[in-house]
Amino acid sequence: MDVTATLARYVVSAPADSVPENVRREAVRSFLNWMGCAVGGSRHETVDIALAAISPFAGKPQAAVLGRGERLDIMHAALLNGISSHVFDFDDTHLRTIIHPAGPIASAILSMAQLKPVSGRDFLHAFILGVEVECRIGNAVYPAHYDIGWHITGTAGVFGAAAAAGKLLGLNEQQMIWALGIAGTQSSGFREMFGTMCKSFHPGRAAQNGLLAAHLAERGFTSSNRVLEAPRGFAHVMSTERNFDEITKGLGDSFEIALNTYKPFACGIVIHPIIDGCVQLRNEFGLKADEIERIDLEVDPLVLELTGKKTPQVGLEGKFSVYHSAAVAIIDGKAGEEEYSDSRVRDPQVVTLRDKVHAVASNTIAEDECHVTVTLSDGRVLKKHVEHAIGSLARPMSNADLDAKFSGLADPVLGAGAAARLRDLCWNIEKLEDVAVLATAAVPAA
Structure with a gap:
């Protein structure tokens, strides 16, 4: 050949x-x-x-x-x-x-x-x-x-x-x-x-x-x-x-x-469905970080393989942390370069919410898909299924x-x-x- x-x-x-x-x-x-x-x-x-x-x-x-x-x-x-x-x-x-x-x-x-x-x-x-x-x-x-x-x-x-x-x-x-x-x-x-x-x-x-x-x-x-x-x-x-x-x-x-x-978000592409889902929940329900008990994510296995950093210390590491990205999506309603600065990665409010994020991999989830479940301190459970992330071929910019x-x-x-x-x-x-x-x-x- x-x-x-x-x-x-x-x-x-x-x-x-x-x-x-x-x-x-x-x-x-x-x-x-x-x-x-x-x-x-x-x-x-x-x-x-x-x-x-x-x-x-x-x-x-x-x-x-x-x-x-x-x-x-x-x-x-x-x-x-x-x-x-x-x-x-x-x-x-x-x-x-x-x-x-x-x-x-x-x-x-x-x-x-x-x-x-x-x-x-x-x-x-x-x-x-x-x-x-x-x-x-x-x-x-x-x-x-x-x-x-x-x-x-x-x-x-x-x-x-x-x-x-x-x-x-x-x-x-x-x-x-x-x-x-x-x-x-x-x-x-x-x-x-x-x-x-x-x-x-x-x-x-x-x-x-x-x-x-x-x-x-x-x-x-x-x-x-x-x-x-x-x-x-x-x-x-x-x-x-x-x-x-x-x-x-x-x-x-x-x-x-x-x-x-x-990309609409300044981080690893596989995190984008999670950010998309968290931002949607934040905007729909006016979520505040201090009322959240737990955030559960069901994601494609590649997400945890590439972006499973639980405790990023600098902004560049934050771009490969699905946990940090979910936290700033809820708190800031966006995930631009400012959300991946060294100072934002170390912010106490972000760190507190980041520790409440839990992710599991599923072979039934596509790379541009995710399920986000937010449990509030008052017992309410909010869910969002992102079938295709914004910025994907199905939902292009x-x-x-x-x-x-x-x-x-x-x-x-x-x-x-x-x-x-x-x-x-x-x-x-x-x-x-x-x-x-x-x-x-x-x-x-x-």
């Missing part, structure tokens, strides 16, 4: 006009969401530390660190923007694989586009193809690859970044095969890192490594021609199960980005929802006027003659 060659051939030969309008529209939504997350996350401590560590060793100032005034070489800018876009855990999600598709790809090619002029039409096409590569490879090895501990956004994302960058560089088929091979040999990221700064490092590194892979391949740097399918290649080494048809069948007929979803989310993230960094201008540029990306204007608009005024 020539899986790698088939995928490379498709990326190299696929024309922009072969992509349906609805797919391009979803790609625009995906990019807009990514930009809001990258700008919004740019002032997080994780980004501060990474920038301080990297700056002394960075090359020429070629590309912007979004949401900030610093400029770095394109490789390090891709790394920083990938970190920034994921640090809030607020970015897009391909639900079938739990890949966050945009981070590795957009971070790589927007940095690159500031050195090599790219039209909005070509940029969006490369972005779509990168997501296709990333998610199809993810489909081929999920869930076994994820179950043994790999963070699939990092491991699959590096392929997408390489493919998208390679498309913009105009790589031929052999060069694209090499780019995928160079990307694959750098594929990494462990789920053990969830709740730490390293989780957002994964898509940043995938962006940087994929961008490097494409540039190395352009110069004739070789790799195996069978990185995906070889017995000692990606799928066999990094997964206990694999289905290569998921990579090659229907290329150009269906597009994974059409299945992308967007509208364009207006994405606008509001973007403003909430970008306004505090850029100011409302500048954020609105950036938002409008993102919505109209296909009309741009040079997408570098997006990076310029994403930098605060001096």
Whole structure:
């Protein structure tokens, strides 16, 4: 099976006009969401530390660190923007694989586009193809690859970044095969890192490594021609199960980005049904924390596997605590970045209610479903069944929802006027003659 060659051939030969309008529209939504997350996350401590560590060793100032005034070489800018876009855990999600598709790809090619002029039409096409590569490879090895501990956004994302960058560089088929091979040999990221700064490092590194892979391949740097399918290649080494048809069948007929979803809550996607149910109960019954005796959750097993942290100590850990998330959903009626700050995780009222949350796993519950039962001190029992969480494919976020989310993230960094201008540029990306204007608009005024 020539899986790698088939995928490379498709990326190299696929024309922009072969992509349906609805797919391009979803790609625009995906990019807009990514930009809001990258700008919004740019002032997080994780980004501060990474920038301080990297700056002394960075090359020429070629590309912007979004949401900030610093400029770095394109490789390090891709790394920083990938970190920034994921640090809030607020970015897009391909639900079938739990890949966050945009981070590795957009971070790589927007940095690159500031050195090599790219039209909005070509940029969006490369972005779509990168997501296709990333998610199809993810489909081929999920869930076994994820179950043994790999963070699939990092491991699959590096392929997408390489493919998208390679498309913009105009790589031929052999060069694209090499780019995928160079990307694959750098594929990494462990789920053990969830709740730490390293989780957002994964898509940043995938962006940087994929961008490097494409540039190395352009110069004739070789790799195996069978990185995906070889017995000692990606799928066999990094997964206990694999289905290569998921990579090659229907290329150009269906597009994974059409299945992308967007988070209304700044935490692990599997917690979203619980937050949704708790917020609904809070609003329907005017619930107060001090009148609650107990909160019982019936959830998909993956919820406890990924987000079973009962006593988070910092905000990043709170994003992987279903207990903390249920508590702030009841107390605050929301779960944005403020609800996952270090101070909120340690707040005595939140801790008290968090200790009253009990969760059990059920194999009959879907990943975007849950049952929430709240028992009050007066004996009343309130129940809510969330069949599909808000933000899922069944209950998608509208364009207006994405606008509001973007403003909430970008306004505090850029100011409302500048954020609105950036938002409008993102919505109209296909009309741009040079997408570098997006990076310029994403930098605060001096």
